[in-house]
Amino acid sequence: MRSKVTKAIFPVAGMGTRFLPATKSVPKEIMTLVDRPLVQYAVDEARAAGIKEFIFVTSRGKGALEDYFDSAPQLEQSLRKSGKKELLEILKSTNMGSGEVAYLRQHQPLGLGHAVWCARRLVGNEPFAVILPDDVITGKTPCLRQMVDAFEETQSNIVAAMEVPDDKTSSYGILDIQEHRGDLVLTKGMVEKPAPGTQPSNLAVIGRYILTPTVLEKLNRKHVGAGGEIQLTDAIDDARNAGEDVYGFRFEGQRYDCGSKAGFLQATVAFALEREDLRDDLRAFLHEILMSEEAVSKAAE
Ligand code: G1P
Helix, strand or coil, X not given: CCCCCCEEXXXXXXXXXXXXXXXXXXXXXXXXXXXXXHHHHHHHHHHHCCCCEEEEEECCCCHHHHHXXXXXXXXXXXXXXXXXXXXXXXXXXXXXXXXXXXXEECCCCCCHHHHHHHCHHHHCCCCEEEECCCEEEECCCCHHHHHHHHHHHHCCEEEEEEECCHHHHHHCEEEEEEEEECCEEEEEEEEECCCCCCCCCCEEEEEEEEECHHHHHHHCCCCCCHHHCCCHHXXXXXXXXXXXXXXXXXXXXXXXECCCHHHXXXXXXXXXXXXXXXXXXHHHHHHHHHHHHHHHXXXXX
């Protein structure tokens, strides 16, 4: 029988130190691209892929994230009273249904693999998705939807993959390629954050995964890998060593690394330029500052 993917894990326990001081009191995942929190894009993408259960692996200080997904009856009532229908609809679009969301804590920051392992009992013995909200991906068909469609064919582990330049491979999980099969790339290995010059390819893992329960079983081993952390990459490769297929999937779409300030800013500008209510003003403003910067640098030549 073919399995369906209905559960997704969102590892959101990280402290977001790259965004301090903002993240001193605001969880990074609540920071907004224009006016929607990062995590909302991840949830929307999961929903579009048919996910029914949303499992957040959190940590101390992430209360605002749970509040965000709660219904807000007072706010809704006040918008209803003042006839702000559009805002009311936007607000309602963020509500999670009763019982479809679960939060559990990763009590120690032991790595991405450990965060995923924390959700093992909620996942049980079925395939599941993992979404890293830092990786924001836009495109005609949402990335996870593309992957779920591919999974329906392969019924094997699939990780989103994208080429990165040589000097960036040490920041990612990197695939060792066995064979190209269209959008899919069969792997013969996977290395987390290889030392510069030792990368098996330039194909990097991006934060979307569809995994089999074998990966959870492999995480039981609590093997400590790169950076002294329990790595998801290692457990996926262990599942491959145990005989399962692991594919990289070259998704269609633009990926923004919102775990970095530059990526976050790029996504903010790109998302704002997509918005009818903001596009014209922003475009005019960008044009103006770019022109004046050019003028200044020309004058300095
Ligand atoms: C994590 C994964 C890594 C993957 C990356 C994608 O790393 O461990 O394999 O390539 O996400 O964004 P992190 O960015 O958390 O260091």
